[in-house]
Amino acid sequence: MPITSELELTTAKSTFTNSGVRGQNEEGLLNNSMKITIAVFVILPLVAVIAAVPLAIFLGGFFTWVDVGLILLFWVITAGGITLGYHRYFTHGAFKAPRAVKIGLAIAGSMAIQGSLDQWVADHRKHHQFSDEVGDPHSPWRYGTSKRAVAKGLYYAHVGWLFDEAQTPIEQYAPDIAADEDLRRISRFFPGILAASILLPALLGGLITWSWLGALAGLFWGGLIRIALVHHVTWSINSICHVFGTRPFKSRDLSSNVSWLAILSFGESWHNLHHADPTLARHGVLKGQMDMSARVIRMMESMKLVTDVRWPKPQRIASKLKDPAMRRRVRGYIAPSTSI
Numbered sequence: 155m156p157i158t159s160e161l162e163l164t165t166a167k168s169t170f171t172n173s174g175v176r177g178q179n180e181e182g183l184l185n186n187s188m189k190i191t192i193a194v195f196v197i198l199p200l201v202a203v204i205a206a207v208p209l210a211i212f213l214g215g216f217f218t219w220v221d222v223g224l225i226l227l228f229w230v231i232t233a234g235g236i237t238l239g240y241h242r243y244f245t246h247g248a249f250k251a252p253r254a255v256k257i258g259l260a261i262a263g264s265m266a267i268q269g270s271l272d273q274w275v276a277d278h279r280k281h282h283q284f285s286d287e288v289g290d291p292h293s294p295w296r297y298g299t300s301k302r303a304v305a306k307g308l309y310y311a312h313v314g315w316l317f318d319e320a321q322t323p324i325e326q327y328a329p330d331i332a333a334d335e336d337l338r339r340i341s342r343f344f345p346g347i348l349a350a351s352i353l354l355p356a357l358l359g360g361l362i363t364w365s366w367l368g369a370l371a372g373l374f375w376g377g378l379i380r381i382a383l384v385h386h387v388t389w390s391i392n393s394i395c396h397v398f399g400t401r402p403f404k405s406r407d408l409s410s411n412v413s414w415l416a417i418l419s420f421g422e423s424w425h426n427l428h429h430a431d432p433t434l435a436r437h438g439v440l441k442g443q444m445d446m447s448a449r450v451i452r453m454m455e456s457m458k459l460v461t462d463v464r465w466p467k468p469q470r471i472a473s474k475l476k477d478p479a480m481r482r483r484v485r486g487y488i489a490p491s492t493s494i
């Protein structure tokens with residue numbers, strides 16, 4: 155049950171305040187140096203966003219088509235690494251992948267700088283387990299339902315929760331990731347991947363333009379600006395997609411579908427369906443719902459790069475809709491014949 159009644163709210167707030175969203179007995183604490191690192195990687199890309207327009211206007215040659223290409227290239231790699239890799243594959247097992255693809259997806263996701271794979275998976279699985287209840291690492295409803303409380307909750311769900319001292323225990327929520335030698339190594343090597351995520355666009359920018367300015371611009375646009383974009387789109391799923399939007403599917407939380415985020419989030423903003431049926435490879439299951447991640451999975455499936463894909467079954471999806479009249483909007487749905 156979502157936290158909606160007054161009694162639940164009071165209980166929830168006292169539990170949130172007294173023992174932390176994540177029980178501190180079972181979990182380790184986030185240390186200060188890690189908090190500072192997270193702060194740097196939250197604030198620095200944001201500062202770059204603020205500086206972007208003046209720099210592009212006043213510094214000649216600082217924003218060129220090469221930089222547009224670098225933003226797009228690294229955006230697709232890292233956002234795809236999150237949606238296909240971290241989320242649909244590693245967290246939910248929406249398909250199976252051979253070792254090389256598994257490693258590729260883990261590295262691409264790590265390059266989004268949203269934390270190491272094992273911790274991301276653990277946090278997200280816990281989010282599904284306790285969605286919008288006490289125990290959810292990032293529910294926007296944790297402070298209550300008044301406008302002020304939801305505004306505070308939105309900030310917390312978007313970015314505030316990253317600084318929560320109590321960490322979701324990996325051994326409890328992501329033992330499969332921890333047990334995989336390749337993935338353990340990639341999680342351990344996260345600082346190196348983080349550096350590569352910023353330095354690779356700089357290297358490419360420098361080599362393509364054969365100039366130091368090109369390298370600096372590559373670092374700025376393909377590195378920092380792209381990191382900010384991917385960060386805030388992913389975090390919007392945690393904040394916006396649990397408050398605004400529509401809820402056509404039966405789910406036990408307040409997850410919602412937000413159409414204007416669908417393209418930017420590569421289909422992740424069909425979040426209400428995702429909570430109603432979390433292991434599906436496609437989240438945009440209604441006609442007209444764009445889901446670029448699902449398209450890429452389909453393409454990879456046809457190239458035999460992934461197998462055992464959990465595609466939605468139209469009749470099952472239809473049964474999860476609150477309003478039966480909407481069933482004809484489900485892709486591939488065939489209404490049962492009424493004739494005898």
Ligand SMILES: [Zn+2]
Pocket residue numbers: 281285391392396409425429
């Ligand atoms: Zn959610």
Ligand SMILES: [Zn+2]
Pocket residue numbers: 241245246278282428432
């Ligand atoms: Zn999920």
